[in-house]
Amino acid sequence: MRILKEFDLDLPYIINDENIESVMRTRKCDYNEATKLDYELNWKWKRRSFSLETRCITAMYERLFGRYQTNDCWKVLIECVEDSSDKRIINDSGVWSVPIQFNLSEFSAKSELEKKKTTLQLLMSGIEKIAVCHNWRVEPFKETALKIEELGYLxxxxxxxxxxxxxxxxxxxxxxxxxxxxxxxxxxxxxxxxxxxxxxxxxxxxxxxxxxxxxxxxxxxxxxxxxxxxxxxxxxxxxxxxx
Missing domain, CATH: 2.40.128 (Lipocalin)
Structure with a gap:
């Protein structure tokens, strides 16, 4: 048995072929090296910024949620992606990850309160998909979300x-x-x-x-x-x- 106690949102790296080709030309390197450089130059900071801006709500969720016993999960990871055609729910060493459709530009333009609300919505969308897949009781998760709303997302x-x-x-x-x-x-x-x-x-x-x-x-x-x-x-x- 495992205890589920951690929740997080992630912005997975998306390979942009035009960027890669540009890096290959300017840096005179192969595809793999260009991909690493593109991540460092054009994606790493976006991923870090998104993680920081969503952590206030995911940390609040962890604090209010407590612990939940599962067969094989200690963490839920929501992968926020523009293309959610990949519906796979994957378990990697006890971390269940699920893709949820998301637009970074729209998120970045939101106010602080709107970002908090969107973070909770994304988190709950992913949790509910995993809960259905594994027959988890969804009530404890919804109760935690309701507490956050009642506290004004503070x-x-x-x-x-x-x-x-x-x-x-x-x-x-x-x-x-x-x-x-x-x-x-x-x-x-x-x-x-x-x-x-x-x-x-x-x-x-x-x-x-x-x-x-x-x-x-x-x-x-x-x-x-x-x-x-x-x-x-x-x-x-x-x-x-x-x-």
Whole structure:
């Protein structure tokens, strides 16, 4: 048995013969080398950008979904392609991938909220196809999508538990706002009754775990009125003071 707990969207590389021929002429190389160069020059950045812009919703889906027991799947990968004539659902080492029709130009022109909605629609379209194919209960997947809609597509969460100030008057927490373009990290300070005293953004980074996780090392009070977020390496500190 496997536990399904990861979801992602991908923009698979599409070979453009005109681009390949152009690269072959200008770089004087063979087809295989030209294909590698074309990917690096004309596709890699598109794929990375698309991954970053959709991660806020796929990460939110993972966080709210929890875990689901399957026979052979730990991850669902939605391949967003312009030509969806290939209907195959493929399992590669426990990753079930399915192609879903998609237009990158239309997606790029959308607002942040529209991109979030489109990401969830693409994800659910792929999940439902796989669910039908493998007789999965579709209700848990739909319930997670509904939660995201009810939360207004806002992927905001608290990192670890609140910590008390030395004088016991305040609590401090780290709040993460995972957006389409950025991950914004805040330090929030509140009275013990929950009344917020201070909310300050201390760091912004790319909206991807591999980029922002390094900033989340330790939250500690420096004094009764000053709290610090220290990165994992311990060589960077972000301070917020009450007064």
């Amino acid at each position: 992927n905001e969460w608290t990192w670890k538990k609140a910590i008390k100030s030395p004088n016991k008057k305040y609590n401090a927490t780290v709040i993460c706002h995972h957006n389409v373009k950025t991950m914004d990290i805040y330090i929030a300070i509140s009275h013990r009754d929950g009344t917020q005293v201070r909310l300050e953004k201390v760091k912004s980074d790319q909206p991807d775990e591999f980029a922002y996780a390094r900033h989340l090392g330790e939250l500690t009070w420096e004094s009764d009125y000053e709290v610090a977020l220290i990165n994992k390496k311990g060589n960077e500190k972000f301070l917020v003071a009450i007064k």
